[in-house]
Amino acid sequence: MKIVLLDGYELNKDLDWSVLQALGDVIFYDRTAVDDHAEILDKIKNADIVLTHKTPLDEAVLSKASQLKYIGIMGTGYDVVDIDSAHKKNIIVTNIPTYASDAVAQFTFSLLLEVTGQVGLHNQLVHKDKWSEGPDFTFWDKPLFELKGKTLGLIGYGHIAQKVAKIAHAFSMSVIFYNHRPKQVDNDWVKQVSLDELLKQSDVISLHVIQMPETINLINKTTIDQMKNSVIVLNTARGKLVNEIDMADALNNDQVYAFATDVVQKEPIISNNPLLKAKNCYITPHIAWAPLETRERLLDITVENLKSYLDDKPVNVVS
Numbered sequence: 314m315k316i317v318l319l320d321g322y323e324l325n326k327d328l329d330w331s332v333l334q335a336l337g338d339v340i341f342y343d344r345t346a347v348d349d350h351a352e353i354l355d356k357i358k359n360a361d362i363v364l365t366h367k368t369p370l371d372e373a374v375l376s377k378a379s380q381l382k383y384i385g386i387m388g389t390g391y392d393v394v395d396i397d398s399a400h401k402k403n404i405i406v407t408n409i410p411t412y413a414s415d416a417v418a419q420f421t422f423s424l425l426l427e428v429t430g431q432v433g434l435h436n437q438l439v440h441k442d443k444w445s446e447g448p449d450f451t452f453w454d455k456p457l458f459e460l461k462g463k464t465l466g467l468i469g470y471g472h473i474a475q476k477v478a479k480i481a482h483a484f485s486m487s488v489i490f491y492n493h494r495p496k497q498v499d500n501d502w503v504k505q506v507s508l509d510e511l512l513k514q515s516d517v518i519s520l521h522v523i524q525m526p527e528t529i530n531l532i533n534k535t536t537i538d539q540m541k542n543s544v545i546v547l548n549t550a551r552g553k554l555v556n557e558i559d560m561a562d563a564l565n566n567d568q569v570y571a572f573a574t575d576v577v578q579k580e581p582i583i584s585n586n587p588l589l590k591a592k593n594c595y596i597t598p599h600i601a602w603a604p605l606e607t608r609e610r611l612l613d614i615t616v617e618n619l620k621s622y623l624d625d626k627p628v629n630v631v632s
Contacts, residue, residue: 466515
């Protein structure tokens with residue numbers, strides 16, 4: 314059985330892949346050109362099983378992958394695979410729904426605390442002698458904010474958002490959420506509201522929905538116009554949820570106080586991305602999922618998904 318891993322660079326650095334190698338003949342590729350159909354097809358044309366993290370498998374590729382029986386998406390989002398085309402060819406597709414929930418929730422608050430606490434900035438200034446050369450016992454170069462009493466609005470209320478909600482509650486924030494369908498809540502400190510109400514009420518807005526046609530550019534000029542001018546917007550979901558031109562304009566015009574994101578529309582980021590020159594914009598290179606423990610869990614679940622498929626009992630199937 315031939316197993317092909319298309320883009321293992323980020324994972325290969327420090328993980329033990331022997332558990333996967335025990336299941337078949339594994340070919341590892343550090344990277345595969347995401348826009349080169351010929352390269353992708355050449356690598357998977359004789360594969361029974363393909364594992365992909367960010368390399369897209371669309372209809373043009375899947376239609377020619379005659380031996381392919383199983384695709385394991387090494388992540389939560391499944392927009393990287395044309396699911397309809399896979400199903401037409403009777404290819405099983407699995408993903409890993411909750412492997413990074415704790416890490417991403419933690420990172421979401423890391424972004425928020427950076428915006429409100431300015432730890433990075435003031436650490437740099439201290440190391441540049443601004444404190445030692447100053448006359449006072451303290452100084453600050455940017456506003457600092459308490460989270461207590463502020464309203465956090467969560468767009469989407471899946472596993473990650475629910476963990477973020479619990480952290481926010483521990484910081485004495487009010488928590489509201491919008492979900493495209495009603496969600497049962499088991500406490501009295503979180504409230505479901507309409508999207509319009511969330512946009513109007515929130516001091517902080519955090520995105521936790523998957524990328525699909527109806528969520529692309531969800532945050533745009535129209536939705537930004539409904540927000541408070543003091544709002545902080547966080548994105549640890551998908552870059553295409555935010556219209557980057559509209560967000561940059563809103564930041565530069567003081568219509569949004571700050572935007573902190575771990576994702577952008579085109580990754581790696583392109584040099585002319587408007588967010589790079591926008592005021593109060595914080596960008597990290599898609600690392601919320603990257604703690605060692607999280608990646609180890611990702612590998613473990615990837616292997617368990619594949620084992621279950623080989624036992625004719627597939628789990629985490631994308632339908």
